Amino acid sequence: MGYQLNADALNTVFAKWSDTYDIYAPKLFAGTGRSSMQDIVRYGKITKPEEIVWDKRSDYSAKDVLLPVCQTLFYFNENTVTEAEAPEKGAIILLRSCDLHAIKRFDYMYLQNGPEDYYYKRVRDRVKFVLMGCSQEFDNCFCVSMGTNTSDNYDVALNVKDGQYFLDVKDDVLGKAVSEAKAPEVDVVPDHVTENKLQVHIPENLSSAIAKSHVWMNTTSAASNAAAAPWPVRPVPAGPCRMCSSRKTIKPVNAAVYRRPVCSTTIPWLPVAFASARRRANGCASKCSIRRWNSNSVPVSRCA
Amino acid sequence: MNNEYLPFRSEILEVIKHADVEYTFRMSYDRGKEHPVKPGQFFEISIPKYGEAPISVSGITDHSLDFTIRKVGSLTDEIFENYVGGHFFMRGPYGNGFDVNMFKGKEIVLVTGGSGLSPVHGVIDYFADHMDECKSLTVISGFKSPADILFKADLKRWIDDGMNFICTVDKAPEEGDYDGHVGLVTQYIPELPLKDFDNAIAVVVGPPMMIKFSIQELIKLGFDEEKIWLSESRKMCCGLGKCGHCRIGKVYVCQDGPVFKYTELRTLID
Numbered sequence: 001m002g003y004q005l006n007a008d009a010l011n012t013v014f015a016k017w018s019d020t021y022d023i024y025a026p027k028l029f030a031g032t033g034r035s036s037m038q039d040i041v042r043y044g045k046i047t048k049p050e051e052i053v054w055d056k057r058s059d060y061s062a063k064d065v066l067l068p069v070c071q072t073l074f075y076f077n078e079n080t081v082t083e084a085e086a087p088e089k090g091a092i093i094l095l096r097s098c099d100l101h102a103i104k105r106f107d108y109m110y111l112q113n114g115p116e117d118y119y120y121k122r123v124r125d126r127v128k129f130v131l132m133g134c135s136q137e138f139d140n141c142f143c144v145s146m147g148t149n150t151s152d153n154y155d156v157a158l159n160v161k162d163g164q165y166f167l168d169v170k171d172d173v174l175g176k177a178v179s180e181a182k183a184p185e186v187d188v189v190p191d192h193v194t195e196n197k198l199q200v201h202i203p204e205n206l207s208s209a210i211a212k213s214h215v216w217m218n219t220t221s222a223a224s225n226a227a228a229a230p231w232p233v234r235p236v237p238a239g240p241c242r243m244c245s246s247r248k249t250i251k252p253v254n255a256a257v258y259r260r261p262v263c264s265t266t267i268p269w270l271p272v273a274f275a276s277a278r279r280r281a282n283g284c285a286s287k288c289s290i291r292r293w294n295s296n297s298v299p300v301s302r303c304a
Numbered sequence: 305m306n307n308e309y310l311p312f313r314s315e316i317l318e319v320i321k322h323a324d325v326e327y328t329f330r331m332s333y334d335r336g337k338e339h340p341v342k343p344g345q346f347f348e349i350s351i352p353k354y355g356e357a358p359i360s361v362s363g364i365t366d367h368s369l370d371f372t373i374r375k376v377g378s379l380t381d382e383i384f385e386n387y388v389g390g391h392f393f394m395r396g397p398y399g400n401g402f403d404v405n406m407f408k409g410k411e412i413v414l415v416t417g418g419s420g421l422s423p424v425h426g427v428i429d430y431f432a433d434h435m436d437e438c439k440s441l442t443v444i445s446g447f448k449s450p451a452d453i454l455f456k457a458d459l460k461r462w463i464d465d466g467m468n469f470i471c472t473v474d475k476a477p478e479e480g481d482y483d484g485h486v487g488l489v490t491q492y493i494p495e496l497p498l499k500d501f502d503n504a505i506a507v508v509v510g511p512p513m514m515i516k517f518s519i520q521e522l523i524k525l526g527f528d529e530e531k532i533w534l535s536e537s538r539k540m541c542c543g544l545g546k547c548g549h550c551r552i553g554k555v556y557v558c559q560d561g562p563v564f565k566y567t568e569l570r571t572l573i574d
Contacts, residue, residue, distance in 0.1 A: 073309060076352035081311055081393060114545035114559050118307040211553065212573075 001175070002188030005165045009181045010049045016177035017092055018047060021128065024065045025094035026058040027051050033059075043093075052094060054160060057138045062095040063106060066123055073119065090126030092174070094158065096134055097192060098141075101148040103129070128174055133159035133166075133191025143193065145200040150192045157190035308544055311350055311393035317368055319387055322454045325375040326419060327384060328362060331392065333369045341369060342401030343426025344535055344563045348543050349373075350393045354382045358540040358558070361397065362422035363429065372422035372454060398543035399562050402507070402533075404430050407438055410505045411498050414443045415489050415518045417510025421445050421454050423535045423562075424509055429458075432465045439503065442468040442496060446489040446514065449473050450482040468497070489514065493521035501526045508566075509535045519566060532566035 005013065017023060027044035028051075031037060041053050042060040072084040110120035131154035134143075143149040155171035156178075168188040169175040318330035333341070341364050349371065350356035357379050363370030375384050383392065404427060412431065414424050431441050443462070447453045450473055463469050470492050472485035485492070489510075498504050506527055508518045515534060522532055540558040541549040550557035552572040564572075 074311075076393070079313060079391070081313070083307055083310060110546060114556075115308045116305070117544070117546055118305060118309060121305060208553065 001169055002186045003167045003169065003178055003181070003183040004186045004188075005167060005178075005181060005183045007049060007163060007165070009183055010165045013177045013181055014047065014049060016180070017174065021090045021092045022087070023047070023092045023094070024062070025052045025132075026056070028053050049165065052132075054132070057096075057141075061102065062093050062099045063102070065091055065093050066103075066106060066120060066127065067110075071119065086122045087126075090128065091123065092128045092130055094130045094132050096132050097151040097190075098143045098146070098148040100129055100131060100151045100154065101146075128155040128171055129153070130155065130174075131157040131190050133157060134193050135159070135161070135191045137193045137196050140198055141193070142196050142198045142200045144196045145198075145202075149194070150190070154190070157188065159188065159191045309395065309542075311348070311395040313391050314369075314394045316386055316388050316390045316392070320370075320457075322372070322456065323452050326372060326452070326454060327375075328370050328372045328422075328455075329383070329386075329392075330363070330368050330370050331394065332367065334367060336366060339397060341397045342403065343430070344401035344423045345397040345399045346537065346540070346543070346562065347371070347394045347396030347398070349379075349383070350395075351379060351382050352393070355379045358398070358537060358543060360423040360535075360537065360562075362425040364426050370425070372419060372425070374419050396543065398558055400560070402427050402535075402563055407431065407505055409437070409439065410503050411439045411500065412441045413496060413498070413504065413506040413522070414441075414445075415493065415506065415508045415510070415522075416443070416445045417489060417514040417518075418447060418452070419454065420510035420514075420535075423537075424507055425455065425458075427507070428462060428467070432462050432467060435466050439499075440468065440497075442470070444470045444472070444489045444492045446472050446474065446510070449475060449477065450480065450484070488517075490517045490521045493518065493525060496525060498525070501528065501531075505531050505533070507533045507535070529567050530565065533563060534566055534569050535561075535563045536569060537562045 014023060023046050024043050025046045026041050027046055029040045029042060029044065031039065033040040040060075041056050041058045043058060043062055043064050046052060074084060075082050106120070107124070110117040111124070131151055134149070137143075155169075156174050157168040159166040166186065166188045167178055168190060169178050312335070315332040316329055317332055320328040320330070322328065341361055343361065343364065346358045346360045347369070348356050349359050355378070357377075359371045359373055361369050362372040373380055373383055375381060386392070402424065407427065414428065416424060428441070428443060431438050435441065453459075453471060453473070459469060459471060470485055472487055472489060472492060473482070474486075474488065476482045476484075476486045504527065506522050508515050508522070510518070515536075519532060519534075523529060536557065538552075538557050538561075539550045540562070541547045543558045545556040545559040548556075550561075555561070555572055561569075
């Protein structure tokens with residue numbers, strides 16, 4: 001069922017949802033970007049609709065909510081080991097259609113590939129998804145080609161237009177707070193883009209043999225060159241490594257802001273500028289798959 | 305909901321010193337009925353604050369498990385600080401391991417290098433006690449030097465049980481009373497006294513370079529590629545197929561391995 005709400009009414013709805021859920025959405029973190037004075041948009045806990053960033057794509061995906069980069073798994077005493085307790089509240093995640101499609105991949109990996117991941121499952125069972133309508137595409141989006149521009153497995157869809165919020169509610173639990181706002185009922189279809197500037201064509205009968213194609217040799221070389229470049233290289237987020245890494249921000253002496261790897265085993269944060277040291281850092285990063293370089297070409301690898 | 309990550313506490317029952325950097329820790333294990341362990345499987349052994357590492361089982365009894373560990377890093381350094389009466393945290397068993405039924409009635413050849421002997425120790429132990437269940441058992445085991453030889457106490461017992469055990473070292477010291485075999489394991493493969501290659505099976509475990517040349521020699525000798533098995537514990541981390549560290553293509557070494565057929569493992573290139 002669809003509703004039209006103004007900002008005050010949606011604030012009230014969010015307040016009611018917050019009683020039983022933590023609400024996560026793309027949020028602006030000013031000055032905490034990869035370099036100093038750089039902002040970043042990533043998922044964080046919000047209390048008001050105004051905190052949601054609509055006009056930029058999040059730099060990090062919504063998986064940070066389901067699979068926190070740093071998470072306490074156990075408490076060890078001398079002779080015993082006990083599980084850390086689950087979050088008290090469930091979670092409402094505001095995300096875009098492409099992100100919602102990506103959740104299917106996480107579900108497959110953590111719920112079906114081998115035994116269920118205990119920590120993923122206990123959070124996933126208590127998650128509600130609010131689909132953020134995309135009224136326009138962002139740079140380099142190719143969701144239409146992938147068929148991920150629309151989703152229908154949401155609990156609530158949320159469009160915003162001229163300061164008014166339009167909700168399509170499928171979930172009864174979340175819908176109760178919306179219906180109590182006594183907002184006018186309207187037909188709501190989640191906003192979605194129907195055409196991208198960037199189109200990607202997937203060849204028919206694509207087999208896994210492509211993984212061994214020579215084109216990836218060039219990619220390796222390009223990545224090596226990028227590592228040597230004196231300009232920022234955009235990181236490629238891959239599989240998370242919850243077991244051994246965490247995200248902390250520190251300010252080293254040269255005032256640039258880095259994300260410091262917190263490692264349980266080998267290579268810690270390596271602020272070194274020589275190629276040989278970079279290779280050593282890559283050895284560490286190869287386990288964790290996330291590596292990044294700051295604007296001064298200092299390699300910072302996360303995790304060991 | 306069962307938490308697969310939750311480790312259990314295990315007491316150290318005995319510490320057997322093989323070499324300066326290689327000890328066997330005999331650990332208590334009372335979950336054998338619910339979670340039976342096969343040779344070649346591994347456990348994640350952990351010490352709080354130091355981390356967790358996959359370690360192959362090298363011996364299995366009703367109430368204990370042996371882990372032969374080489375001191376090579378921060379976690380294993382700390383493991384070596386523990387003695388009888390201490391404890392570790394463990395979780396497992398993980399991986400497919402060796403099925404001893406696969407070897408029954410066959411001419412068995414095991415080629416190992418260094419601590420590669422420990423994953424197949426359980427297989428050797430089983431057939432040492434049940435020599436009538438296989439046609440023959442030949443083990444070629446290579447070590448760097450006489451001081452690095454593992455399971456010295458077991459070697460004598462195995463040979464007494466009728467096993468053809470060739471223990472060789474890369475280099476014998478100029479001084480000392482070592483009078484055993486000297487040379488690489490590949491040197492002894494052509495001399496294997498096999499009668500029927502259709503009914504033979506080989507297992508190779510050790511460093512990659514040793515595996516490569518041992519397989520070449522086995523094939524040259526007449527082994528069918530389908531009958532060569534390997535154990536390769538490559539980059540395993542979580543043991544549950546979740547973290548992706550050990551993934552090669554579609555294969556998760558910790559879940560689908562670490563025991564593979566040679567014909568399967570040779571396609572796994574990353």
